[in-house]
Amino acid sequence: MPDDTPPADALFAAVLDPAYRADPYPLYARLRERPVSRQRDGSYVVSAHAAIRSLLFDPRLSSEDLPPSRRPRTGNPLKDWILNPIRNRIATAHRPLIFRDPPDHDTLRALVMRSFTVPRVEALRGRIVRDVDALLDACRGRDRICLVDDLSYPLPVAVICDLLGVPEADEPRFQAWATELATALEPDARHDEAGRHRIVAAFDAISAYMRDLIREKRRRPADDMLSELAGPGPDGRRLMGAFDLISTAILLLVAGHETTVNLITNGMLQLLRHPRELERLRADPERAPRVIEEVLRFDPPVHFRTRKALGAIEIGGVTIPQGAPVVLLFAAGSRDPERFPDPDRFDPDRADNQHFGFGGGLHYCVGAPLARIEAEIALVALCRRLREPRLVMDPPPYRPGASLRGPEQLHIGIAGID
Amino acid sequence: MSAAELAGIVVVGASLAGLRGAEALRRGGYEGPLTIVGAEPHRPYDRPPLSKHVLAGELAADATGLPALAPLRARWRLGQPTVGLDRADRIVRLADGTRLAYDRLLVATGAEARPWPAPTGGTLTGVFTLRGRDDAAALRAALAAGPRRVLIVGAGLIGCEAASCCRDLGLAVTVVDPNPTPLARSLGTGIGGVIAACLRDAGVAFRPGTQVRAFEGDGAGHVVRARFADGGAIEADLVIAALGATRATGWLAGAGLRADAGGLTCDAACRALAADGTPCPDIYAAGDVARWPIPVYGGRLVSVEHWGNAVEQAGHAARNMLAGPDDQRPYAHLPAYWSSQFGINIKAVGLTDGADSVAVVQGSRASRRFLAVYGRAGQTIAAVSFDQARWLPAYADAILAGRPFPPIRDATDRARPESLAPGFPSPRAVSADEFAHA
């Protein structure tokens, strides 16, 4: 980490600077000196737990990232088509629910929740166990694994494909699209021209694929989420317009991919840094939920999300003006000493762990139960099966993203795989 | 006279406030004897489901038991109302003559449904009130028998919830109320109009501005008709009188406390006030029965019929009961309640008493998803949400902070607040009888 510390109104710029990626937490501590702090660029960074909590429930904070003039408000396929004749506007204009406000957000989310049921998620357990075992079996005979490439990365896409009802044969294509689109939710992503083109091309390809798959699901519904979302509601009418359906399916892929990758990777990283916790988890897999909650607090996959203030908001001694970008710095709130005793200690046994790992309020992660199951199975298997695991490089190299933050690679030296 | 039984801390009222209060005493470290007296023969049960799932037939009336959240090690005296209190000797008397000597007393006797007067038809069969589990079981059985028309008198929360259940059961229902809309007393006619539309859409016949004069029975003494004050009449073979509640303080008559049908008056620390206005150091009250000075609204005396208050106030009273005289903390509570009817989840915070302005600040009345705030003299005092509950905390904070009205503009789902005429029937009662009406 660079040692000249930035001024208070440039702290967030430093957060975005890859030089601080491996350990942004000291910057967060400085930001937290003020619950809400104005940055040079006119944005407001919110880093205290109480202030984040309050803003998550403030109806003046908008997640819409497009100006009203460019915002299609309809999920009606025909109107969508008139408004968005060019398919790739799905990428640039037709926004999924994570980028939408009530009431549209609520309608779409309710439909997703309706089919994202507990039994459906629980039913994936068996396949996740098999996938994790197969991925680890494939590493047998090596003295080193790269957790990201060998397990964290391939697992979530396979699981989401299963959930949505994407045929197994098409999974490799999804892996490729997921990689391309991973940065699409990254608010601070500064893509170069070529990168932008690749993203749009991936959106086009996955949109076209989804459109066909949806048609197929309507013809031959199966017991999967896409069939349910594409099918008729109780009143016989279609639940979602085609564009909403496609953008929702893509969102589920994108939102559930890199986040889960990071959760598994960050989790293992913390266990390797805290070997006693690794031992305890190996001895008692029932500890997994506590460990995962603590990872979500201590070193979460999603560090912040950006909103916009639709009206002036008084909070934490400042007035956020109308129109200002507001950064909810979840990862800082989750280490607020006002809220958590000894916040910089990794302690799965803390009694009260109301972290912001999955956000909060109306955009609270819909995939949280699934993410928890995946991480639980992966971490328990890693602890039980890796013999004498140790970090090869600490800190590991990180991907550039500051919000979806996680190691690019995590090499673990091993004495074998059980 | 037999010797009084040494009963330790005595809790009178074996319902929500009584149970949660007793638990808080144990959790607070009280190890001595604990006696819980209840007029009903039942262990504590939950009332909110009675007018919802129980009437709809989704839950049996006897499946509403409240779980115990802490070991109580209490002596239960169920099916035994207290009939008197002797403060000088610290004795409560039970109906069977038992005398319990208390160290400290928690009054949690709640409220009772206001009955329909006997001379104008209150004793006819087929006329029901709804407060307890046995009421709900009897009413449920009568509804299941398929009455030709149900008449609900009173469009307060319980009346409306019952109407909603009746429609779910496919029964013909008429609701009458003296006010222009349902829920007029608690929410005003501006918001009450939304419920009126729900009633209409659900196929309930709503007759606003209607007062019932009497019920008439057939030869067997079963209700067949209601006569209105305006001379009209309606045939109905089942009547639900949802007229609100009075506080169960009858047993305190003569005890020298400030108690009447509006409640037992307490100080800020939940201690009952003697007639001369001094707090009794050993008598506390909590739940529907309590009337206390509420700090958020300038210390005005209020009583509420809210589940959340029963829980919180009981916990607070128990805490103070165990604390020394110099450590009596004031009860700071922002009232809140919920109701579900016609598929809508209504939640409210604050008290609307005295509201002079109302505005919809999120969503729209037409969509039946909205959030409305109430103001008095330029200050935000209450908020109600229809299927928008997750935003309420922001408004609760605004009420507690005494923010100007309306506290929030430019919401994502509504750029400009829509002002309404509040439309509260006058004069507003001093007590916030959310579950009452008329």
Ligand SMILES: Cc1cc2nc3c(=O)[nH]c(=O)nc-3n(C[C@H](O)[C@H](O)[C@H](O)COP(=O)(O)OP(=O)(O)OC[C@H]3O[C@@H](n4cnc5c(N)ncnc54)[C@H](O)[C@@H]3O)c2cc1C
């Ligand atoms: C049908 C119905 C639906 C409701 N729905 C909601 C809702 O949706 N949301 C909400 O917030 N609130 C609701 N409420 C209100 C909520 O149930 C009450 O606020 C809560 O029950 C109050 O608890 P309490 O213990 O103070 O009083 P109560 O529950 O009234 O209990 C008092 C107990 O004391 C007993 N008692 C009375 N006198 C004596 C005596 N002399 N000796 C011994 N025992 C005595 C009574 O028999 C009773 O069991 C509803 C109430 C009813 C009746």
Ligand code: HEM
């Ligand atoms: C470790 C894994 C995960 C983490 C840490 C995570 C984190 C988050 C966070 C912080 C948000 C809030 C965004 C905001 O407030 O703007 C969110 C929203 C969301 N997540 Fe996750 N997520 C994870 C896994 C998943 C999975 C597996 C899925 C789906 C399969 C998923 C689907 C979504 C969706 C659809 C939203 C948007 C919800 C809305 O806008 O209402 N997530 N997630």
